[in-house]
Amino acid sequence: LALTATACGGDDAESGKSASGKLSGTVTWWDTSTVGSEDKVFKKLAEGFTKLHPDVKINYVNVPFGEAQNKFKNAAQSGSGAPDVIRSEVAWTPEFADLGYLAPLDDTSALKEDKDFLPQAAASTKYNDKTYAVPQVIDSMGIFYNKKIFQEAGVQPPSSIAELKTVSKKIKDKTGKTGLYLRGDDAYWFLSFLYGEGGNLVDAEKKQITVDNPAGVKAMKVVKDLVDSGAAKTDATDGWNNMQTAFKEGKVAMMINGPWAVTDTYGGKEFKDKANLGIVPVPAGSDGQGAPQGGHNLAVYAGSKNLEASYAFVEYMTSVESQTTVAKELSLLPTRTSVYDKPTVSGNEMVAFFKPVVDKAVERPWIPEGGSLFAPLVTEYTKVLTGQTTPEKGAEATGDAYRKLLKDWK
Numbered sequence: 001l002a003l004t005a006t007a008c009g010g011d012d013a014e015s016g017k018s019a020s021g022k023l024s025g026t027v028t029w030w031d032t033s034t035v036g037s038e039d040k041v042f043k044k045l046a047e048g049f050t051k052l053h054p055d056v057k058i059n060y061v062n063v064p065f066g067e068a069q070n071k072f073k074n075a076a077q078s079g080s081g082a083p084d085v086i087r088s089e090v091a092w093t094p095e096f097a098d099l100g101y102l103a104p105l106d107d108t109s110a111l112k113e114d115k116d117f118l119p120q121a122a123a124s125t126k127y128n129d130k131t132y133a134v135p136q137v138i139d140s141m142g143i144f145y146n147k148k149i150f151q152e153a154g155v156q157p158p159s160s161i162a163e164l165k166t167v168s169k170k171i172k173d174k175t176g177k178t179g180l181y182l183r184g185d186d187a188y189w190f191l192s193f194l195y196g197e198g199g200n201l202v203d204a205e206k207k208q209i210t211v212d213n214p215a216g217v218k219a220m221k222v223v224k225d226l227v228d229s230g231a232a233k234t235d236a237t238d239g240w241n242n243m244q245t246a247f248k249e250g251k252v253a254m255m256i257n258g259p260w261a262v263t264d265t266y267g268g269k270e271f272k273d274k275a276n277l278g279i280v281p282v283p284a285g286s287d288g289q290g291a292p293q294g295g296h297n298l299a300v301y302a303g304s305k306n307l308e309a310s311y312a313f314v315e316y317m318t319s320v321e322s323q324t325t326v327a328k329e330l331s332l333l334p335t336r337t338s339v340y341d342k343p344t345v346s347g348n349e350m351v352a353f354f355k356p357v358v359d360k361a362v363e364r365p366w367i368p369e370g371g372s373l374f375a376p377l378v379t380e381y382t383k384v385l386t387g388q389t390t391p392e393k394g395a396e397a398t399g400d401a402y403r404k405l406l407k408d409w410k
């Protein structure tokens with residue numbers, strides 16, 4: 001007679017519940033937050049779960065953002081080595097859901113007070129009318145600028161591409177420094193210029209590829225001109241470190257970045273006095289202004305052996321209290337509307353700046369292929385910025401790659 005664990009009063013590892021109904025077992029969480037600035041806050045928060053559930057051990061694993069997506073797909077596919085919970089970037093979520101790698105969370109303890117989530121944050125967690133993740137942070141981009149350099153040059157932050165060029169010229173003439181660091185190895189940094197020309201990568205409603213239309217070509221010309229004119233400097237590789245170092249050391253007066261860069265930036269010698277960091281919306285182009293929407297969700301692996309404890313962990317990590325801690329300590333944006341009213345959150349200058357930006361950020365199509373649009377784009381974007389291809393050819397090659405990826409799109 002095979003007695004189940006529950007029957008003899010032991011822990012039922014399958015469901016992560018002990019006979020007394022208390023949660024138990026281990027939950028492995030793959031966190032992708034930035035090591036050295038964000039990770040220690042998330043690790044400490046995660047391990048706090050055990051105070052509430054003493055029989056649950058949290059196995060915190062930090063996996064670099066660039067590796068986690070494929071690592072999770074490989075582990076889920078092979079059925080071994082996948083974590084119970086993963087920090088799933090907004091574009092990874094529909095793809096993982098489509099592959100069947102995520103546990104649906106509707107009617108589980110993972111999803112509490114889900115009306116409190118910002119609609120645009122919740123959107124990336126829905127797939128085929130089910131919920132496959134819970135939003136943890138939402139973000140967008142703005143111009144970070146060094147107030148001291150701006151005062152030295154006697155200029156105001158730019159609100160258009162034309163002003164960005166004029167301001168950069170004055171900064172160069174007066175201080176010898178380059179105006180903008182434009183990241184060249186990550187195509188996310190191209191999007192606000194594309195939106196500024198009234199363009200977009202695709203039109204999901206019409207199932208049309210639009211990255212190679214006139215607006216797309218124009219945007220490629222705009223970013224190329226920023227570099228060729230000396231208004232901006234860029235790198236083909238190691239963009240994150242080069243951008244952060246240049247800005248933190250006062251070698252450039254501006255960078256375009258998001259809330260996830262704030263804590264690291266405050267560590268720079270130029271920003272020991274946090275008041276020296278200013279922030280304004282990304283510049284308007286000839287036909288629009290807008291920044292992209294990004295962010296991260298928490299999702300439960302469909303093959304987890306400890307679903308109950310994983311659901312409870314996700315709820316804890318996305319709760320009002322956890323989001324208040326993360327906003328206060330890292331200036332990251334909550335995904336729960338109710339958190340913005342907390343005094344320690346509404347008093348945070350960076351959160352106060354980014355909330356309206358996020359409210360009007362350009363939303364992306366949350367389709368399984370959404371994330372795959374960036375690899376072909378960054379190849380051409382980097383080549384345009386470094387003069388290895390023309391704006392026309394770069395936009396065209398990207399469009400061709402998209403048509404191979406999105407078969408029945410025009």
Ligand SMILES: C[C@H]1O[C@H](O[C@H]2[C@H](O)[C@@H](O)[C@@H](O[C@H]3[C@H](O)[C@@H](O)[C@@H](O[C@H]4[C@H](O)[C@@H](O)[C@@H](O)O[C@@H]4CO)O[C@@H]3CO)O[C@@H]2CO)[C@H](O)[C@H](O)[C@@H]1N[C@H]1C[C@@H](CO)[C@H](O)[C@@H](O)[C@@H]1O
Binds near residue numbers: 034069091186258371
């Ligand atoms: C190429 C990639 O294209 C897309 O990614 C888009 C992304 O969709 C955009 O939203 C945007 O992401 C924002 C993000 O929203 C913003 O929050 C921030 O994230 C911070 C965190 O805040 C910070 O905590 C820390 O984590 O650090 C994070 C990163 O700083 O900044 C992000 C932008 O950096 O831009 C991404 C494009 O980069 C694909 O989705 C893939 O990721 C793909 N990479 C794959 C490629 C595979 C091999 O080809 C390789 O095998 C695979 O393993 C790789 O995954």
